[in-house]
Amino acid sequence: MTTPLLTVRDLSVQFHGNRVASALNQVSFELGQDEVLGLLGESGSGKSVTLRTLLRLHPARSTRIQGEIRVGGQDVLALKGRALDLYRGGTVSMVFQEPGLAFDPVYTIGRQITEAIRAHESIDARSAAARALQMLEMVQIPQARRRFDAYPHELSGGMRQRAMIALALACKPKLLLADEPTTALDATVQIQILLLLRELQRETGMSVIFVTHDIGAAVEVADRIAVMYAGRIVEQQPVDRIVHTPRHPYTEGLLAATVGPEHRGQPLRAIPGSPPDLAALPPGCSFAPRCAYVSEQCRRDRPPLLAADDQALACWHPVRGLVEAA
Amino acid sequence: MNTPSQASPAPERGGRPQPLLVVRDLKKHFPVRDSGFGGPRKFVHAVDGVNFSVPKGKTLGIVGESGCGKSTTARLVARLMPADAGSLIFDGEGVAEFRGLHLKEFRRKLQMVFQDSFASLNPRLTIAETVAYGPRVHGTPAAKAMQQARELLDRVGLDAANFANRYPHELSGGQRQRVNIARALAYDPQLVILDEAVAALDKSVQAQVLNLLQELKAERGLTYLFISHDLHVVHYLSDYVMVMYLGQVIETGPVERIYGHTAHPYTRALLSAVPSMDPARRTEASPLAGDPPNPINPPSGCRFRDRCPRAHAVCADRAPELAAIHGAPEHFAACHLNDTASGHPDAGQEFSA
Ligand SMILES: Nc1ncnc2c1ncn2[C@@H]1O[C@H](COP(=O)(O)OP(=O)(O)OP(=O)(O)O)[C@@H](O)[C@H]1O
């Protein structure tokens, strides 16, 4: 990895509503050009907040952001006005978890993609529309010409998801943030979209952060996987190793809870307990109350995220230590 | 011409549990906006003659390509939109018929959990209020409804002390989806339709929710219609599986038949598209090429034939009917390969039971 495209340093995000929730706690990671990072983790662990913060989508009023984000040398947290508009959707764009959030229900999808292109480039309406149609074809929306004039609610869940990928890629971003882009798709279309993302990523050399709960899907596209728990990254490994040799007890639990054909007829092995209240995080390791390997130290001291080669781990009593495998 | 009324799965015989839900010849055609002047009005054949039944206390998994009509089928069953044709029998009674089951009562007994967790929650209610809302409307005193709501939130893994007073926007996607499940259960329904209800959950929470669904099924004898793209989850949860393609049922049967001895080439392609979980064996090509056919103008004969590796002339000529697989009770498939009299040269060779 030469100079990384994206550098995130000690990023913390707090929401100040009725209660103060620390959604991200000193998250640090880097992403190289041309690299695909898979982000796994507990529901509510801060994956979407990470992506939304990268895109500066949180209202400044109720959100407190600390730390540093750099994309291609730009200080993202300092961007304002036109520069921010160009950054959003131009340099970095996002495929959302819920398609309802990306499309405006009152305009056709073709028009929305066309306008997204025109907002970032000086290009006439006709060429922008032609490119929008091309994008719909590229993500393999059947009868793309007809769907161009469809309203979002007229598309099935899967087609809306493809349309959103088309929208996200329309301005040729350097960094694509994909928040569970294939959760709404059937297995055959999912694999098509994963292959498509892989192909587009290779062709364009864009970097991708791919959030998913589907470890199988992450394995298909990611080079590296980071695992989040309670607003922190607890483990990072190259994809080919993490599935076979998880180090953090949470990662191990997550893999063990994944449903496979062998589980029929028996209860699944869910990790016991529930995640901590982000308004009152425990002083030590956030996973300690649910961890089978817990010790006094875990309850008292927060384990730092230690890096070695291409791996990182935050745990006092890992299933496998970092040195062991190195 | 291309939709002879499909043979319905055989009526239940003695010994099998009574069906809770019977759906007959369900149809929904959405009009397509006119793109020009005149010309005949066009329709999307979203659901095109669907028949099925779900035995009491069982789970029917519904799978199929994105856009094949699963959600529309679910919405028609839940009466969230009017069907163009077809009938529903719920617990032995016709729904909304003269002397049949009253629609309001039906709507309590049947609950639905949707794909899009955000759209289905009221942003102005706390999640405990959301969960308590249904029972209150049906006459439960406020304090009792709130108490039950807190218990349900605990059961779906959302610690009530921490979550009860939050608003939907203060939750993650997976947390919101669990609120939706708790809300549905609060009505004390008989049938729960889950449309991609666990897709947004992480694997550990998903395991919790699946365990919960199984427990509730055993405790309350709940019946589920479970729509999902996750073929592992469908395998885990379902007693029966129904496979749809372009608005029609193309295969249905006991889960171990569908997963072990599928009798339809589309099901076979679908099942082989599941990622391997092995980074050394990444998928190189999709097992299913091409686009699904145009639902406005479905092809003649078998709707899958354009993409079927085993299609033959007869597949364009005649639509295969959903027919019993020889020697496999309750297993039905719509493919000429299963019928030695169909005229398909490979008939009877590979798929026979
Ligand atoms: N605007 C907000 N105000 C208060 N809390 C919030 C807000 N947005 C998110 N949160 C909280 O921050 C945490 C992280 O949420 P996030 O959406 O990032 O989770 P996630 O990892 O994407 O989970 P999922 O896999 O369920 O989508 C959650 O506990 C959520 O309740």
Ligand SMILES: Nc1ncnc2c1ncn2[C@@H]1O[C@H](COP(=O)(O)OP(=O)(O)OP(=O)(O)O)[C@@H](O)[C@H]1O
């Ligand atoms: N309100 C509507 N108006 C017009 N067409 C519609 C409408 N709702 C659905 N359709 C069309 O009906 C077909 C079936 O859609 P449906 O949402 O039932 O599919 P699905 O099987 O649930 O797909 P997915 O797995 O992607 O959710 C699709 O072609 C869709 O575009």
Ligand SMILES: [Mg+2]
């Ligand atoms: Mg999320």
Ligand SMILES: [Mg+2]
């Ligand atoms: Mg659907």
